[in-house]
Amino acid sequence: MPLSFLNLYKGCYVVTQVDLKALVSLPDERGHFGPYGGRFVSETLMAALEELTETYQRLWQDPEFIAEFDRDLKHYVGRPSPLYHAERLSRELGGAQIYLKREDLNHTGAHKVNNTIGQALLAKKIGKPRIIAETGAGQHGVASATVAARLGLECVVYMGEEDIRRQALNVYRMKLLGATVVPVTSGTRTLKDALNEAMRDWVTNVDSTFYIIGTAAGPHPYPQMVRDFQSVIGREARQQCLEQIGRLPDALVACVGGGSNAIGLFYPFIEDASVRMIGVEAGGLGLATGQHAAPLTAGRPGVLHGNRTYLMADDAGQILGTHSVSAGLDYPGVGPEHAWLKDTGRAEYVAATDEEAMNAFRMLTRIEGIMPALESSHAVAHAIKIAPTMSQDQILVVNLSGRGDKDIHTVAGIDGIEI
Amino acid sequence: MSRISGCFARLAAANRKALIPYITAGDGGLDLTVPLMHALVGTGADIIELGVPFSDPMADGPVIQLACERALAHGTRLADVLEMVKAFRAQDEVTPVVLMGYLNPVEMMGYKAFAEQAATAGVDGVLLVDMPPEEADDVPALMQAHGLDLVFLLAPTSKVERIEAIGKAGSGYVYYVSLKGVTGSAQLNTAEVAERVGFIRQHVSQPVGVGFGIRDAASAKAVAAVADGVIVGSVLVNKMAELQQDRAALLQEVPAILRSMREAMDA
Numbered sequence A: 001m002p003l004s005f006l007n008l009y010k011g012c013y014v015v016t017q018v019d020l021k022a023l024v025s026l027p028d029e030r031g032h033f034g035p036y037g038g039r040f041v042s043e044t045l046m047a048a049l050e051e052l053t054e055t056y057q058r059l060w061q062d063p064e065f066i067a068e069f070d071r072d073l074k075h076y077v078g079r080p081s082p083l084y085h086a087e088r089l090s091r092e093l094g095g096a097q098i099y100l101k102r103e104d105l106n107h108t109g110a111h112k113v114n115n116t117i118g119q120a121l122l123a124k125k126i127g128k129p130r131i132i133a134e135t136g137a138g139q140h141g142v143a144s145a146t147v148a149a150r151l152g153l154e155c156v157v158y159m160g161e162e163d164i165r166r167q168a169l170n171v172y173r174m175k176l177l178g179a180t181v182v183p184v185t186s187g188t189r190t191l192k193d194a195l196n197e198a199m200r201d202w203v204t205n206v207d208s209t210f211y212i213i214g215t216a217a218g219p220h221p222y223p224q225m226v227r228d229f230q231s232v233i234g235r236e237a238r239q240q241c242l243e244q245i246g247r248l249p250d251a252l253v254a255c256v257g258g259g260s261n262a263i264g265l266f267y268p269f270i271e272d273a274s275v276r277m278i279g280v281e282a283g284g285l286g287l288a289t290g291q292h293a294a295p296l297t298a299g300r301p302g303v304l305h306g307n308r309t310y311l312m313a314d315d316a317g318q319i320l321g322t323h324s325v326s327a328g329l330d331y332p333g334v335g336p337e338h339a340w341l342k343d344t345g346r347a348e349y350v351a352a353t354d355e356e357a358m359n360a361f362r363m364l365t366r367i368e369g370i371m372p373a374l375e376s377s378h379a380v381a382h383a384i385k386i387a388p389t390m391s392q393d394q395i396l397v398v399n400l401s402g403r404g405d406k407d408i409h410t411v412a413g414i415d416g417i418e419i
Numbered sequence B: 001m002s003r004i005s006g007c008f009a010r011l012a013a014a015n016r017k018a019l020i021p022y023i024t025a026g027d028g029g030l031d032l033t034v035p036l037m038h039a040l041v042g043t044g045a046d047i048i049e050l051g052v053p054f055s056d057p058m059a060d061g062p063v064i065q066l067a068c069e070r071a072l073a074h075g076t077r078l079a080d081v082l083e084m085v086k087a088f089r090a091q092d093e094v095t096p097v098v099l100m101g102y103l104n105p106v107e108m109m110g111y112k113a114f115a116e117q118a119a120t121a122g123v124d125g126v127l128l129v130d131m132p133p134e135e136a137d138d139v140p141a142l143m144q145a146h147g148l149d150l151v152f153l154l155a156p157t158s159k160v161e162r163i164e165a166i167g168k169a170g171s172g173y174v175y176y177v178s179l180k181g182v183t184g185s186a187q188l189n190t191a192e193v194a195e196r197v198g199f200i201r202q203h204v205s206q207p208v209g210v211g212f213g214i215r216d217a218a219s220a221k222a223v224a225a226v227a228d229g230v231i232v233g234s235v236l237v238n239k240m241a242e243l244q245q246d247r248a249a250l251l252q253e254v255p256a257i258l259r260s261m262r263e264a265m266d267a
Helices: A020-024 A043-059 A063-077 A087-093 A112-126 A139-151 A161-166 A168-176 A191-204 A222-230 A232-244 A260-269 A336-344 A354-368 A374-389 A404-414 B003-013 B033-042 B062-073 B078-091 B103-109 B111-121 B139-145 B160-169 B190-203 B217-224 B234-242 B247-266
Strands: A002-009 A012-019 A036-040 A083-085 A097-102 A130-135 A154-160 A180-184 A209-211 A251-255 A276-284 A300-304 A306-311 A348-353 A395-400 B018-024 B048-051 B097-101 B125-128 B174-177 B208-211 B229-232
Touching: A012 A020, A020 A336, A036 A336, A043 A112, A043 A191, A043 B160, A063 A112, A083 A232, A087 A097, A087 A354, A087 A374, A097 A232, A112 A130, A112 A139, A112 A209, A112 A222, A112 A260, A130 A139, A130 A191, A139 A154, A139 A168, A154 A161, A154 A191, A161 A168, A161 A180, A168 A180, A168 A404, A180 A191, A191 A209, A222 A232, A222 A260, A222 A336, A232 A260, A232 A395, A251 A260, A251 A374, A260 A276, A260 A336, A260 A395, A276 A354, A276 A374, A300 B103, A306 A336, A336 A348, A348 A354, A348 A374, A354 A374, A354 A404, A374 A395, A374 A404, B003 B018, B018 B033, B018 B062, B018 B208, B018 B234, B018 B247, B033 B048, B033 B078, B033 B247, B048 B062, B048 B078, B062 B234, B078 B097, B078 B103, B078 B111, B103 B111, B103 B125, B111 B139, B160 B190, B174 B190, B190 B208, B190 B217, B217 B229, B217 B247, B229 B247, B234 B247
Parallel strands: A097 A395, A130 A154, A130 A209, A154 A180, A251 A276, A251 A395, A276 A348, B018 B048, B018 B229, B048 B097, B097 B125, B174 B208, B208 B229
Antiparallel strands: A002 A012, A036 A306, A083 A097, A300 A306
16 A cells, blocks of 8 residues: 655655555665665675575475464464553553563563574574674674574674673673673774674684674665564564454554564564554764764665664764663664665664653563563653553553563663662 | 876776775864875875775774774764865875775765766766665766766675676776675785685676785785785774874875885786
8 A cells, every 4th residue: 555755865855656566565676775784794795695594585485484483482482472452651651552562571681582483593594603792782683692592502702891891790691601702992892893803703614603683784785684584573474463452553662772572573464554663763861962873863874784774973984982771772874764764764763862761661571570671671761751652542552572671780870879 | 088097097007906995084183184195195006995984884803993983083074085185185086096985875975976076076976885786776877977986885695696796886996895794804815815716807898896804915916916906994994993093104104005006927
């Protein structure tokens, strides 16, 4: 069904018809989502990306592979994750009925494992004995180390020195799982630099190594592949809405760093034109301060880490340092499909500040007894903002992408308490 | 004929190989780059690859990463690099200059503006590390329209179809990355390089430059025996890192490394 939207395309606003069927069919064979995505890497990696694309696209059509993936999601991850009606929170806010998609209940504590299960199965099929990963909050690192332990693969995780400090608990978890955690000291010592370093490892060890990218970004086929593996979130949520409520939700809300949990929730709803899709970026200390990680809300298109997408960059094209209280959102880029969903108008993107996220963390903890990850707290913060503006028969699905256990040190630190 | 093609033709006629140093523009200060370029020409550079610093140089090892950080700390922007080339051209109309860097600064300036300004400044070629031919779209035509050669990379992992396509997509020369890894990594295997360059020559008519892993006179000589150009980066940039506080010594010792390579290649 075509819809009219006001679009930003190549710098000018134009009204176009967006064919939602065409939108769902993306990326094209070159990995492009409109002008975004693609494969912007140095020549050495091109052969590996071509091999991965070919293997992935073959296996994603293979009923045996899908069955193995589904089996692991069910028996190892614990899916389906519940869709929980947060009645008390909804009542408190006095507006829309809030439903939480409980990815926090997955094995390893976040949505990340859906993707690492899928990619590790691919690594096994391709026959690579070694996997590498980058991580920000450590959730993707833990999920990678977990599947590596299970499949008997060597695992090396790159993590910024600053994030290692913020997420000591996850660092130790990865070590217990047998992974090697390599501190990254270049640049801003956060997620973007960990990604640079993982790419450098990959280019050096491309014959033996499978790179498990943790978000729906990077060179083709990663944005497509990670989205497909994460889409189980949206497929379940859609089915659960129909079963539990008897209709589709009015709006979806998810936090966006690289954007894998958000695209996983959104993708199966793209053709449902009545469902609003809202991505919440890290507003940090406030968009006006420049101390944030909100490329879709306050950035511009450019090329980084193998894809064209929205970035936080200065006028000279240098990538800017970012700030967020949550390490998992502290990234200057975003998946290319989100860039195109923004430009086509199919999804909206907003930002929540550190403070709003902290308040949401406390509110959900106290009212529902659910401690969200600081990343997911950004989505909760926006739900808290918009639920009161909606009517009581409207439905808001919030992706609770991870649990907050890993963040207790950060929260205690903000409270001035040493644990 | 472009300045780069002319250079390779002249060298071929004299039975010599091109020596191509890489330095990061703005490393050591914005006013150091042009004098250093002239000094490198003085000790044997045939073509200069001038690095445009980028905050996230994914294909580079620690030596060039740090050079980028130093250059950015001095405030070097793509527009400044173009000014440096213009200043270099005021005294040297012969030596080709190839800008080497990552796509985002060019994307931000705008491809058309970049091509116009680069041509006006006297740039001869452009190598964008993270722009394979598949993503180049109309960039090759734009560069050609402004008389700029577009140089592409080839890697040990490149399959024959890609080697042929890349040979057709670019001009000036192809840059063969001699090993799987980042700049400044391990020693190169000269026998393997010889075999690969021989294979590339069967499919590409452009001159073949070889870079990554060339760190002394002996490896430069070995590569010169099989390739048309020898590209040297990290060993020079590493010396620049050591001599940041002593400009006079830097302007002596960095070109001296190049001289030792030139002498070995020409011997």
